[in-house]
Amino acid sequence: MKMIIAIVQDKDANRLSNEFIDANIHATRLSTTGGFLKAGNTTFLIGIEEKRIDEAMTIIKETSHARQQFMNPSLNLDGSEHGSSYPVEVQVGGATVFVLPVDQFMQF
Amino acid sequence: MKMIIAIVQDKDANRLSNEFIDANIHATRLSTTGGFLKAGNTTFLIGIEEKRIDEAMTIIKETSHARQQFMNPSLNLDGSEHGSSYPVEVQVGGATVFVLPVDQFMQF
């Protein structure tokens, strides 16, 4: 048994929760802030058998990895458009993952 | 020194907190969701000397273990009772517990 601690952006957290459920991986979810990812983030605690670590890692990577995304710059407050408003490329997502050893695991 | 991470149902969390206080076990409490237990849950982080692990485990088990409970099915929204409303047996409680190794422990 190992403990995975995965920190992902809030925007990826619901999708990741669902992927864990589909894979029958029990993940406990904590609302967290700051740190590795600047935006609001979510931390998952996952108790997992060693043979399933790669599977969990693949799910986290595919769901939450850092990627570029085009966004429209926000409109001016009065709704007018001054000058050009080309979409800008921003980085979203990103996951920081730790695997910790576990001495004992019990369920009551 | 070891770190116990215990995930219990919200409904058992206050009672467990009090039991830890009675036993002079310092537990830090996190509000968490999902995972091993379907309902809202609470995660406790507990730094503990190795010789007291069994004592902490017993407290968690006695306070939070899964058990059957009879509940009355909820009334209809208009307060009327359609058909029979026998009490139903549901499972409540349950605890998932990890013991992690600790390299260093300090208090400032």
Next chain:
Amino acid sequence: MKMIIAIVQDKDANRLSNEFIDANIHATRLSTTGGFLKAGNTTFLIGIEEKRIDEAMTIIKETSHARQQFMNPSLNLDGSEHGSSYPVEVQVGGATVFVLPVDQFMQF
């Protein structure tokens, strides 16, 4: 790579966050209650290279260590002052810190 889990009083948490940012230490922040410190507290999860552990410990110690502070006793509810109201000395701050081993560390 190691995982530092640091529990500090809420009143020291913002200053500690800023110190971590200055030092380029990535700390994920959890809102927690109870446990080692009686008042509301904040738990930081910090993934850190072994050679930087002492640096992180020094930052936590300097920012959050327990110290005496003089406080004015609160006024009576009706705003009046009955008798003397000398400042009283109270203990504030305090940090509880665990260093946990890490098997794997990944960023996606």
